Amino acid sequence: MQASDWFFYLFAAITLVPACVVVFSRKLLYSAFALLFTLSGVAALYALLGADFLAVTQVLVYVGGVLVLILFGVMFTQRVYDLKAEAMSFKRRRAAVIGVVVFATLWGVALAVPWPQTELATPQPTSATLGNLLLSRYLLPFEAISVLLLVVLIGAVLVGKKEVEE
Amino acid sequence: MAVGLQHFLFVSAALASLGVIAMVSRRNAISILMGVELILNAAALNFVAFARYGRPGTETPWLSGQIFGVFIIVLAAAEAAIALAIIIAIYHHRANINADELNELQR
Numbered sequence: 132m133q134a135s136d137w138f139f140y141l142f143a144a145i146t147l148v149p150a151c152v153v154v155f156s157r158k159l160l161y162s163a164f165a166l167l168f169t170l171s172g173v174a175a176l177y178a179l180l181g182a183d184f185l186a187v188t189q190v191l192v193y194v195g196g197v198l199v200l201i202l203f204g205v206m207f208t209q210r211v212y213d214l215k216a217e218a219m220s221f222k223r224r225r226a227a228v229i230g231v232v233v234f235a236t237l238w239g240v241a242l243a244v245p246w247p248q249t250e251l252a253t254p255q256p257t258s259a260t261l262g263n264l265l266l267s268r269y270l271l272p273f274e275a276i277s278v279l280l281l282v283v284l285i286g287a288v289l290v291g292k293k294e295v296e297e
Numbered sequence: 298m299a300v301g302l303q304h305f306l307f308v309s310a311a312l313a314s315l316g317v318i319a320m321v322s323r324r325n326a327i328s329i330l331m332g333v334e335l336i337l338n339a340a341a342l343n344f345v346a347f348a349r350y351g352r353p354g355t356e357t358p359w360l361s362g363q364i365f366g367v368f369i370i371v372l373a374a375a376e377a378a379i380a381l382a383i384i385i386a387i388y389h390h391r392a393n394i395n396a397d398e399l400n401e402l403q404r
Contacts, residue, residue: 139300143308150312153331154319166331169312173338176308177366180349185341185366192370197334197377204327204381208388226322230314237310246302247351254349260360261367269364276371283375291382 139179146172163198163205170194181254184261305346312339326384326394333380334373341369 145168152165170193177186265273312335319332348362384394391399 133299136300139304143304146308147311147315150315150335153335154315154322159325159328162328162331166334169335170338173312173342176305176342177345180305180345182345182348182363182366185345185363185370188367188370192374193334193338197374200377200381201327201331201334204330204384207385208327208394222322226318229321230318233317234310234314237313238307241303241306241310251349257360257363261363264360264364265367272368276368280371280375283379287378287382290379290386 135179139176142172142175142179144172145169146176159205159209163202166201167194167198170198182257183254184258302346302350305342305350309339309342309346312336312342324395324397326387326396326399327381329396330377330380330384334377337369337373337376341366344369 147169149165149168149172153162153169156162156165170189174186174189174194177189316332316335316339319335320329323329323332344362344365346362348359348366351359351362387399388394393399
């Protein structure tokens with residue numbers, strides 16, 4: 132086994148073990164903090180796959196932005212000090228069945244399909260190529276997504292603000 | 298056994314099914330949102346893994362998978378912002394974000 136293989140197993144553990152905590156923890160705040168490790172683990176896996184720009188973006192946007200938003204949401208809507216923020220409901224068995232079925236389907240397909248095996252190129256820096264692609268081949272989705280972000284910005288403020296009593 | 302495409306597919310499948318379990322079994326709206334984030338991450342991980350291990354030399358440039366990863370991250374951020382705004386608005390009205398009890402649209 133190469134060193135990168137050990138890194139893969141390490142990062143996979145960092146991703147999957149806290150993901151179980153996210154799903155099964157009885158305390159909502161613990162879930163939110165476990166999500167931090169899962170998202171960081173995914174960023175590390177991106178780096179392992181040679182996606183340097185994406186790894187940094189994941190850390191900046193997910194860990195720095197989305198996770199902070201979620202933590203704010205948790206602390207606004209729960210009384211943090213009585214950490215009893217709700218556990219699983221009684222639908223647990225149904226959820227387990229659905230989860231196993233989804234996993235079996237995904238993993239079965241991944242095993243059954245003969246994916247092309249190619250020689251791996253040495254990872255190159257990706258930022259310049261990504262930028263060129265975004266402004267040439269993927270220009271339309273890029274612009275659409277920027278409009279979407281503007282709409283989301285305005286919409287989130289409108290939805291989230293306290294209504295003035297009339 | 299050297300780490301290959303299928304190892305990454307395994308991690309991604311596990312993440313996605315954990316996210317589905319969270320979405321089905323949790324009642325708190327924020328927990329459901331976390332499940333959605335897990336699923337989105339699983340999808341992006343698949344895209345990036347295929348971008349690395351997929352067949353090179355085809356018509357689409359080999360970085361297309363990573364472009365989709367970028368788009369997924371942006372969409373997830375937008376979705377989280379809107380969802381939390383809605384959750385907090387609901388909390389102001391109902392003092393409760395239990396998804397089982399939010400079953401009417403009117404105040």
